[in-house]
Amino acid sequence: MPSYYPQMASDPHSLLAPYALDALDHEEERSFEDHLAGCERCREELAGLREAAASLAYGAEGPAPPPALKERILTQARAERPNVASLPRRRSWTAPTAAAAALAAAVALGIGVWSATRPAATDPFASVLAKPGAKVVRMNGRGVVAVAPDGTAALALAVPKAPAGKTYEAWVIRPNAIQPAGVFRGGKGASVVAISRPVPRGSAIAVTIERAGGVDHPTQKPFIASEATS
């Protein structure tokens, strides 16, 4: 059979499909990854090809794994977990001036400690936290939500600037409803966003990426979501 694209032989783009299938040797793979780093077109095309390649996994028939495998994986994972036991002692840190640093620390430490030096009047996150009975709810690895008993809430999230034409949109997820709760752009440091709707007990906050201006209903699954508030 003749080659469809004879010119492909020397063109780095021609390695896209073999790369997506893990069909390159180590050297070819490294050199293609160098190309990939500077080629937006390849990265875009790769996303679709990778997805198709990964779906081939479903075509492989086989027995279920032995149940012991799951336990082995979880045991090993827990053994590797960063140790957070000593952290409360660091509560007296004195100079958490940047909100982003405090957020990153609180999240990295895995404890609900929030330190903010900005005045509550201008920082929605601090003003929610200043209310009696306010709580911090973790939002996966990248953010936290502050919720007060009166339903006011704010979100602090470290995400890169949204791509051109896109925006981040926050949602209040209740058992039977998903409501838009504000858009933001992301960027360096932590984005602090006042949630524009009341957040009742038992609801969660989620964030999706939507077209600029925001939408009424999420068009994709949230890439980040909080635990349910209590």
Added chain:
Amino acid sequence: MTVLLTAPPPIAGRSSREMAHLSDEALLSLVASSDDAALAELYDRFGRVAYGLALRILRDDALAQDAVQEAFLAVWRSADRFLAERAKASTWILTLVHRRAVDLVRREDRRRGEPLERAPEPASPATAEDEAALGFERRVVQEALRRLPPEQREALELGYYGGLTQSELAERLDQPLGTIKSRMFTGLARLRDLLAQAGLEESLPT
């Protein structure tokens, strides 16, 4: 003003049932904050597909288990590097599994001649729901593969399930490398379109 507030994270003992409503991407973000219950839930969703894939590539139970274990631990260690904007979580996870399995099979290949130990394959009972869900996706993928021209299907299957590099494939099929590349590209692009048509893409329930 300094606000200092401590609240223990309410995650201990959370059951997988409470995680059932979270998207794969949300689970992965939880994994990035060292939440092992989220890792368990991801394993429940993808462990079986992962093991089936690894077993097909490696044809050895113990090696397949190693590949799956290493891949899920890679998920655990590097979940924070996952960018939701670029890929679905399932794609990212299954790509990690595939890479581990292919690395292992290539390493084993270099030891060709040494007999591989074959452990018996202890199949555990899966729920009917599991079987049905997996069966559906399997049928869609197998049907899409069947609709590809045979030489494209062959290039995808030998590459993806066989763990062969493009050069090994060219040699084995006695074809120029450029031909192999274009078969892989055309086959994979076609597969992507067929799967999109088949509606395998998940959409948000409204």
